[in-house]
Amino acid sequence: MSRFKLFLENILVYGLGGVISKAVPLLMLPIITRLMPDTFYFGLNDISTTIVSFGSAIAVMGMYDAMFRLFFDSEDEAYRKTICSTTLAFTMGLSILVFCILIIFRETWAxxxxxxxxxTNLLVLSAMSILIGATNSIVSAPTRMRNQRKVFLVTNTLSPIISYAISIPLLVKGMYVIALPLAAVVSALTIEIIFAILNHSWFSIKRVNFSYLRPLLAIAIPLFPNFLVYWxxxxxxxxxxxxxxxxxxxxxxxxxGKVGQVSQLIYTAFAGGWQFFAFSTMKDKDQVDMTSHIFEYLAAIAFGAGILMAACSKTIFRILFTGDYVQGYTVAPYLFLAPLMLMLFQVIVNQFIVIKKTWYNLLALVIGALVNVVLNYILIPLIGIEGAAIGTLVGYIVSIVITATILIRMGLLRISYKFYVLSFSLLAYFLLWRFAMRDLLLIPLAIAxxxxVEYCFLFRKDIKQLIKNK
Incomplete structure (x- = not known):
């Protein structure tokens, strides 16, 4: 199998489940906004999601990745069950601690x-989502580690269906504050019960062995700051x-952000298959050139998609939404590009993992996150929500620039003139769109x-080679 086919196959197989779980909420978004006419309530639900993502990062503390790594150290089933059981015990204990802290001081946190x-009721639901979601990721892990693709696809499809089957009737009744969070709790609990039944043989109190915590935490703790920075x-x-x-x-x-996260479908599919491909080819003699080419190809796809999103943003929002929700078009292009920038970052930052110098990864992310926060403080008072979107996008760009600069000096990345042409065209287009074409369609679409076409001309030889190999 060629490396190109290996790359595509892994993206399609392992990314499809994640794509499905994200596609359903995107398709349901116009319905949800019409049932929830006040943006204030949607803002409340979004903050609830923010709390859940932060609390879950603390509760899991990188243990999912650590368990995944140690699981394959030995083919002995007893050892693997001990690793799974010990991980679940630790994660459950930490999840309960986070849950209790939120519940005890719920009025303060609210x-x-x-x-x-x-x-406070919304805060309680957020705490329950953290408790269930953190342990859910561990209970479901054996399914992924045993490569049970059909189960993975079915559960990722079932989860959002359950959620919206519960939330829509609640929204119709006017329960705007708790509809989405309550549905998320019930959906997560249902999926956890399913995985608990399927994977119950992999977890047992008798198999918990805290002597394995040290190697687990040795892998998990260094990963934890990365999760916080991503948050x-x-x-x-x-x-x-x-x-x-x-x-x-x-x-x-x-x-x-929700509409902009259509690009998450691209990123999720990529992330699902990239890790295996990257490590399976890391010893190839032309690994640096291969990674550099993939970086440029994905940059062309990401930048082109971002430009198209900017051109059509206002029209898309006018078709899908009503009222104040339409104003979301001003931030969608930036938030569409942000996950794609993260994708580009992960392509090249993998080079640090190959040479086992992962602290460069954290350094680049921390600086990018600081830039993001500083720009938020400066731009939000000046230009409103658009300032926050710009801050997020620029933060990722800064992380990419820092990472690429270090890798180029180390001889682990090569950037051709094509990437500079791509970057200049993206910057020029967004400046033109922002200050002269944001409320238009035909002119920005024609330029896009x-x-x-210019991008296709730049990569014409690669496109011909791809068609030839196909």
């Missing part, structure tokens, strides 16, 4: 996150908007198509 103590990129802007501008503006921003 005031901090939602700016009002009356939303800053993905969630900090929501908290800052809600505090600086109000929950209704956060609702508009959240909708822009011209740029895409």
């Amino acid at each position: 005031q901090i996150f939602f700016s009002d103590r009356k939303y 800053v990129f993905n969630s900090c802007d929501r908290l800052m908007i809600s505090q600086m501008l109000g929950m209704d503006y956060n609702g508009i921003y959240a909708i822009g 198509i011209f740029i895409l």
